[in-house]
Amino acid sequence: MQHAVQIETVINAETIRTFPELQPLLGHRVRVTVDPLEQDVLEDPYQPSSQIGRLALQARDAYIASGGRLMSAEDIAEEVRQRRGGRSDV
Numbered sequence: 001m002q003h004a005v006q007i008e009t010v011i012n013a014e015t016i017r018t019f020p021e022l023q024p025l026l027g028h029r030v031r032v033t034v035d036p037l038e039q040d041v042l043e044d045p046y047q048p049s050s051q052i053g054r055l056a057l058q059a060r061d062a063y064i065a066s067g068g069r070l071m072s073a074e075d076i077a078e079e080v081r082q083r084r085g086g087r088s089d090v
Contacts, residue, residue, distance in 0.1 A: 004035045017072060 009015075009032070011025040048054050064070070071079070 004033050007032045007034065017074070 008029065010029050011022050011027065013026070016023055016026055046057075048057055
């Protein structure tokens with residue numbers, strides 16, 4: 001059985017982008033307690049029906065497991081802008 005983990009951090013702008021509901025805590029130091037859930041609660045009920053969908057889901061899961069983070073639409077647009085040398089798509 002896994003034990004709960006406590007994390008102390010300061011809520012910053014990146015945290016707000018991920019969890020906008022924490023906006024009132026911007027700049028505050030917080031302690032978060034993470035309790036493990038039952039395994040069946042963690043499983044994603046979505047199962048793609050096509051082979052390409054299953055491969056895409058496997059690639060996503062491998063990316064997350066290796067430490068990758070999912071990006072919002074704004075994060076993706078910013079990365080595209082940076083890769084274009086700071087130019088907008090206008």
